[in-house]
Amino acid sequence: MMLHSSLLRAARDAAAAAFALVAVTTFAQAVEIERVVSPGGVEAWLVNEPAVPLVSVAVGFRGGAAQDPEALPGVANMVSMLLDQGAGELDSQAFQTRLRDLNVELNFDAGRDAFEARMRTLSMNLEDGFELLRLALAEPRFDADAVERQRSRVAASLRRSLQDPNSVASREFAVAMFGPDHPYGRPVDGTLDSVADISVDDLRAYHAANLARDNIHIAVVGDIDAETLKPLLDLTFGDLPETADLAPVPDPDIEPRDEELVTVLGIPQTVMRFGRPGLERHDEDFMAAVVANHILGGGSFTSRLFHEVRDQRGLAYGVFSFLQTMDRAGLFVGGVATRNDRAAESLSLIRQEVHRMATEGPTEEELDKAKRYLTGSYALRFESSGQIARQLVHIQLDELGIDYINVRNDLIEAVTVEDARRAAARLLGDGALLVTIVGEPEGFAADGANGG
Numbered sequence: 001m002m003l004h005s006s007l008l009r010a011a012r013d014a015a016a017a018a019f020a021l022v023a024v025t026t027f028a029q030a031v032e033i034e035r036v037v038s039p040g041g042v043e044a045w046l047v048n049e050p051a052v053p054l055v056s057v058a059v060g061f062r063g064g065a066a067q068d069p070e071a072l073p074g075v076a077n078m079v080s081m082l083l084d085q086g087a088g089e090l091d092s093q094a095f096q097t098r099l100r101d102l103n104v105e106l107n108f109d110a111g112r113d114a115f116e117a118r119m120r121t122l123s124m125n126l127e128d129g130f131e132l133l134r135l136a137l138a139e140p141r142f143d144a145d146a147v148e149r150q151r152s153r154v155a156a157s158l159r160r161s162l163q164d165p166n167s168v169a170s171r172e173f174a175v176a177m178f179g180p181d182h183p184y185g186r187p188v189d190g191t192l193d194s195v196a197d198i199s200v201d202d203l204r205a206y207h208a209a210n211l212a213r214d215n216i217h218i219a220v221v222g223d224i225d226a227e228t229l230k231p232l233l234d235l236t237f238g239d240l241p242e243t244a245d246l247a248p249v250p251d252p253d254i255e256p257r258d259e260e261l262v263t264v265l266g267i268p269q270t271v272m273r274f275g276r277p278g279l280e281r282h283d284e285d286f287m288a289a290v291v292a293n294h295i296l297g298g299g300s301f302t303s304r305l306f307h308e309v310r311d312q313r314g315l316a317y318g319v320f321s322f323l324q325t326m327d328r329a330g331l332f333v334g335g336v337a338t339r340n341d342r343a344a345e346s347l348s349l350i351r352q353e354v355h356r357m358a359t360e361g362p363t364e365e366e367l368d369k370a371k372r373y374l375t376g377s378y379a380l381r382f383e384s385s386g387q388i389a390r391q392l393v394h395i396q397l398d399e400l401g402i403d404y405i406n407v408r409n410d411l412i413e414a415v416t417v418e419d420a421r422r423a424a425a426r427l428l429g430d431g432a433l434l435v436t437i438v439g440e441p442e443g444f445a446a447d448g449a450n451g452g
Contacts, residue, residue, distance in 0.1 A: 031382070031405050033392065036226045038233035044218035045392050045402060048225050049385070053123035055222035057133065058389035060397050061115040062217075063210040066183035066249045066327070071197075074190015075206045076110035078150060078198055083108050083117075085146040087135035092146045095135075104129045106136060112184060113249075113327040114397055115210055120386055123223040130236045137211060138239040142200050154195050161189075165271035165438040168263055169335070172436040173273040176261055177331070178252045184326060212244035213237060219392035221385040252329050258432040260347075262444045269317070270343040270439030274350060275333035278427055281325040281398050288415045288423035289323060294370045295362045296353065296424075297321025297334050302369070304353050309336065315346045323427075325398070332427055343441035351431060358428035361421025375409040 034046045065076040084099070084106050086092040099106055105120040117137065121129030161167035171187055178185035190198070216237060220229055256276045279289050290298075297305040297320050305319045321334035338346045362370070382388045382405075395404045437444055 031388070033402050033405070034226055035402060036220075036229055036233070038230045040234040040238050042213065042216075042218070042233040042237050044220050044229065044233055045396065046219075046224070046226055046229060047221040047385075047388055047392070048223075049221065050223045050225075053223050054385055055121055055123060055126055055129070055220065055224050056385035056389045057117075057119040057130075057221075058219045058386070058393040059117040059119075059133075059137075060217040060393040061211050061215045061244070062113065062327075062397065063215065063244065063246050064111045064114045065186070065188040066112055067206065067210055067246060068183070068186065068190075069202065070181070070186075072190070072194050072202060073186040073188070074154065074195045075198055075202050076115060076210075077189050078147075078154065078195070079140075079203050079206050080108040080110040080115065081150040081154070082142055082146060082203065083136040083140045085150065086141035086143050087132075088139040088141075090135070091141065091143060092149075095132075099132060102128050102132070104132055106132060108136075110188060112188060116390075116393065118386060118390065126224065126228075127232070130232045134236040134239065137237070140207060142203050144200070147200060147203070151195060151198070154189060155192060158189060158192050158195065163265070165265055165267055165269070165337075166335075168265065169271045169273040169436045169438045172261060172263055172438070173275065173333070173434070176259070176434055176436060177254055177275070178329075182252050183249055184252055184329065208241065209245040212241040214242060215244035215246070216240070217393050217396035219389040219396070221389045221392070249328050254329065256429055256432040257434055260435045260437060260444060262437045262441065264440060265438050267439050268340065269337055270340050270437060270441040271335070271337050272343065272347060272435055272437050273333065273335050274347070274433045274435040275324075275331050276429070276433055278323055278325075278330040278332040279423070280330040281400075283330070285419070285423040285426055286323075286330075287411045288419040289427045291367065291370050291374065291412065291415050292357065292362060292420045292424040292427065293321055293323055293332070294374060295366045295420075296357045298323075299370065299373065302373070304357065305334070305336075305350060308353055309346055309349050313345075313349070315339075315342045315349065319346075319350070340440050341442045343437065343439070344443035347435065347437075351433060354428055354433065355431035357424050358431050359425070361424045362417065364417050367415070367417050367420055371412055371415065374412050378409055 031047060035043065036046045037043050068075045084095060086095050090098060102125045103122060104125060107118045109116045119129055119133045175185045254277045279286050295304060297303045300306065305321065309316045309319045316336045316338040319336040321332065324331040324333050336346055336350060381391055
């Protein structure tokens with residue numbers, strides 16, 4: 001007897017909540033990840049957790065928006081919005097109806113370096129869920145009406161983003177850091193002009209070149225064992241092309257520099273993005289840099305930046321920093337939002353704290369607190385089957401090894417104060433910051449000619 005779809009959704013949500021408890025407990029005991037290879041040679045990482053009747057699948061293809069045609073940024077994003085809008089013999093309405101009837105969740109995202117898919121289903125609908133994922137990945141329709149509907153959605157979002165200071169500041173920062181001709185300097189979502197020019201042929205060409213078996217990373221978490229998964233891997237991914245046709249992404253020509261670029265926007269606050277070239281993911285000092293950044297600006301309410309800018313002086317609504325890693329580059333990036341008349345003072349304090357961290361590094365007490373937080377909070381990234389699956393795919397994409405989840409905290413614990421000070425000096429150098437400023441800030445010219 002089939003349950004009504006609303007009851008199935010309730011069961012799915014209850015299962016997800018139960019899995020959150022199981023996941024945290026499992027993580028505390030060390031997640032057991034099994035490498036599964038299908039008869040056809042498709043590999044996946046599996047976490048078998050039969051406690052709840054739920055299965056989550058995450059898939060990552062190398063490439064992402066960095067593979068967009070130079071003159072057409074936004075193609076990968078458009079493809080991600082269309083894969084569940086009709087596939088095989090099912091048009092958009094029929095495909096969406098099928099997803100709802102089976103309570104299958106299917107999502108796609110295009111990042112700068114990867115194209116990702118996620119599927120979640122109850123165990124009772126396991127084969128149907130994998131089949132819908134197969135159809136979306138291997139047989140998307142790109143019907144004209146669906147394309148135009150999603151094109152309109154993207155265009156509307158882009159128009160809104162032109163008035164959103166955070167979006168403007170982030171976009172201008174990428175252009176200023178990498179240049180408009182490098183794939184990392186082009187907007188993932190495209191521009192109003194480029195999105196208007198994307199054709200169905202462009203979408204099909206991207207799909208054919210990027211989604212292939214040699215380019216795939218898969219993680220499966222939940223109520224499924226290896227022997228059940230193996231044939232599903234071949235059925236789901238076996239119809240994809242054998243090899244991808246990826247264009248090489250050049251190393252960006254980026255150097256630290258002091259520059260302030262202002263975009264005037266009639267809003268009562270100023271938003272800033274600041275940063276400089278950082279460390280790449282496999283740099284030997286990367287984990288030490290993670291700890292140093294947490295102390296500087298990654299620790300939310302406990303960071304130096306928050307303490308000096310927000311707590312002590314009330315200059316900003318929020319201030320933060322993080323390490324951004326891409327396949328061909330690493331960055332130190334931060335942001336702040338403040339009143340127009342406090343922007344210059346806020347930026348001066350940020351520069352002061354960045355320079356202090358670069359020259360002095362953290363104290364032993366700061367290091368100990370940061371390590372306790374970073375190790376203790378790591379399990380929060382694994383509160384659901386979907387989160388675990390996605391983390392495992394990112395670990396594969398970053399080539400960190402199948403045991404990374406179980407050794408990551410050891411790497412944090414191994415960071416000494418000397419390591420953190422060395423990493424901070426390398427990460428922040430002379431303290432030079434590229435800053436993009438959006439709003440009507442006092443004390444800044446709107447021609448981008450200000451130096452730090």
